[in-house]
Amino acid sequence: RLIDNAQVNAVYIKMGLTADELPQFFNVVGRLPFRGLSVTMPFKEKVRDYLDHMDDEAVHMDSVNTLVFNEQSCIGYN
Numbered sequence: 001r002l003i004d005n006a007q008v009n010a011v012y013i014k015m016g017l018t019a020d021e022l023p024q025f026f027n028v029v030g031r032l033p034f035r036g037l038s039v040t041m042p043f044k045e046k047v048r049d050y051l052d053h054m055d056d057e058a059v060h061m062d063s064v065n066t067l068v069f070n071e072q073s074c075i076g077y078n
Helices: 019-031 046-050 057-059
Strands: 037-039 066-070 075-076
Touching: 019 046, 019 075, 046 057, 057 075
Parallel strands: none
Antiparallel strands: 037 066, 066 075
């Protein structure tokens, strides 16, 4: 979601992963200080198995392009 004139103290980090690394990544990511992630190809459909919830649009599109971490959950958005 876009926020006009937002002053956000954040860092955008590119991470290289393989599909084989997804299970290990999702075992660790909840312990890291990430609030959210962007999802690119080829993972937009593969990350679904690791989510606690998907919003209606992500379910309809059957893919996810944004992850948001809230306490102990991971929510997928499109």
